[in-house]
Amino acid sequence: MKHDRGLLIVLSGPSGVGKGTVCAALRPHMKDLVYSVSATTRTPRTGEVDGVNYFFKTKEQFKHMIENDQLLEWAEYVGNFYGTPRGFVEDTLASGRDVILEIEVQGALQVKEKFPEGIFVFLAPPDLKELRSRITGRGTETEESIHNRMTMAKAEIELMDRYNYVVVNDEVDKACERIEAIVVAEHCKKERQIAKYRNWIEEVF
Amino acid sequence: MKHDRGLLIVLSGPSGVGKGTVCAALRPHMKDLVYSVSATTRTPRTGEVDGVNYFFKTKEQFKHMIENDQLLEWAEYVGNFYGTPRGFVEDTLASGRDVILEIEVQGALQVKEKFPEGIFVFLAPPDLKELRSRITGRGTETEESIHNRMTMAKAEIELMDRYNYVVVNDEVDKACERIEAIVVAEHCKKERQIAKYRNWIEEVF
Secondary structure, three states, rough: OOOOOOEEEEEEEOOOOHHHHHHHHHHHHOOOOEEEOOOEEEOOOOOOOOOOEEEEOOOHHHHHHHHOOEEEEEEEEEEEEEEEEEHHHHHHHOOOOEEEEEEOOOHHHHHHHHHHOOOOOOEEEHHHHHHHHHHOOOOOOHHHHHHHHHHHHHOOOOOOOHHOEEEEOOOOOHHHHHHHHHHHHOOOOOHHHHHHHHHHHHHHO | OOOOOEEEEEOOOOOOHHHHHHHHHHHHOOOOEEEOOOEOOOOOOOOOOOOEEEEEEHHHHHHHHHHHHEEEEEEEEEOEEEEEHHHHHHHHHHOOEEEEEEEHHHHHHHHHHHOOOOEEEEEOOOHHHHHHHHHHOOOOHHHHHHHHHHHHHHHHHHHHHHHOEEEEEEOOHHHEEEEEEEEHHHHHHHHHHHHHHHHHHHOOO
């Protein structure tokens, strides 16, 4: 029998919530999960491998990808372009493996426009006072910078409504277990199973 | 903070698929899960406790429950009535605990009419040939009875479309893990989390 198509899990959430930590901690939980590889125009650092850490592109190549709708999202950051190549995601899903993409809220909502069938998971602080103390606790930022980050965090939480799931990051391991449960449950959704049984009914009866 | 409301999980599936075995095996996996207690008009057997094994009712009491819409579903079986009291389910959900109800397909679809916000899980055989051999393998049934059961199984599988999830019962432990994942994921659904964060935004900002 043909394998099922994989799922795209988009893990996002407000600045300071711990997306990177949770995403890294998922590896031992979900060994078959494939991490999306970004395209970038920045120069490779020592040891970085093309196609593993990033797909390294010239600005001309990157613009060509934008024009040909080959990116699920992209952004410019301090003079360099970063984006999520659609081809890598599509090929991995077609091979039956699930892909995870860790991304800022703005990028996630871009992905949702191009790939609405993705599973959009909002990683949320256990409470907002906790988020404030995480942002303040970095100790490296001015009052104004903290105010700006909190304003952004508020706006991002208001965008929670655009997501499918909200995972509370109270403990990293618990957050990982919830994300794993979401992926298992999504594979059990009736829409993803029923075609197989309809085919079998025709074969067996 | 107020606790979240519990979820009603309705576990159903075709005759012979192993609903009872999976439902019993869930106990060590999900210690907080409350098992729905049925109402019945049959006589208690030795050792059976009212409110634990069943709610024992007279036929008059049972008919009163039907007339007052106090049952999520009911059926008559060899002269006795069996049903799912709405009050027990509602009270348990209100206390923040999840309830599981194991039931035949017809009953599950009755529950869906009265309680559409339930999580309807269809327990499915790993393949239909396997289901046929389970039904045949009981060794106690005539050809005609096997034919009837297979016809029912086909009809029940066609009703899979009315469910939210399909859990394949290839191994009892794996089926339990999938059901557990579904419950965890359902609690993470955005609709169930967002009100809490909207309230917090008003408090913190």
